[in-house]
Amino acid sequence: MSSATEFMSGFTGSKVVSNTSANTGNWQGFVVNDDAVVSAILDENGASLMTSLGLSGVTLYSGIFISVPNGKSISSITLTSGSVVMYNV
Numbered sequence: 001m002s003s004a005t006e007f008m009s010g011f012t013g014s015k016v017v018s019n020t021s022a023n024t025g026n027w028q029g030f031v032v033n034d035d036a037v038v039s040a041i042l043d044e045n046g047a048s049l050m051t052s053l054g055l056s057g058v059t060l061y062s063g064i065f066i067s068v069p070n071g072k073s074i075s076s077i078t079l080t081s082g083s084v085v086m087y088n089v
Helices: 004-009
Strands: 014-017 023-043 065-067 074-088
Touching: 014 023
Parallel strands: none
Antiparallel strands: 014 074, 023 065, 023 074
């Protein structure tokens, strides 16, 4: 697990997601590059995070930062449109 400073600085690594496939990894959060709609996002146990993160039926605008609570992670994200930068745990 990274420190808050390492995570916020991007020192833990990142991945740009700009497709409509399921993208897998071990992420703590993401920043929206181009306005995006998330169709699926799963935690480390495969449970949906759509409702708990308030992502159902909304467009996320460029610049928005979304993170999961400490101790949780994102294992998969699928976009309907847009582009995000995923930040590793």
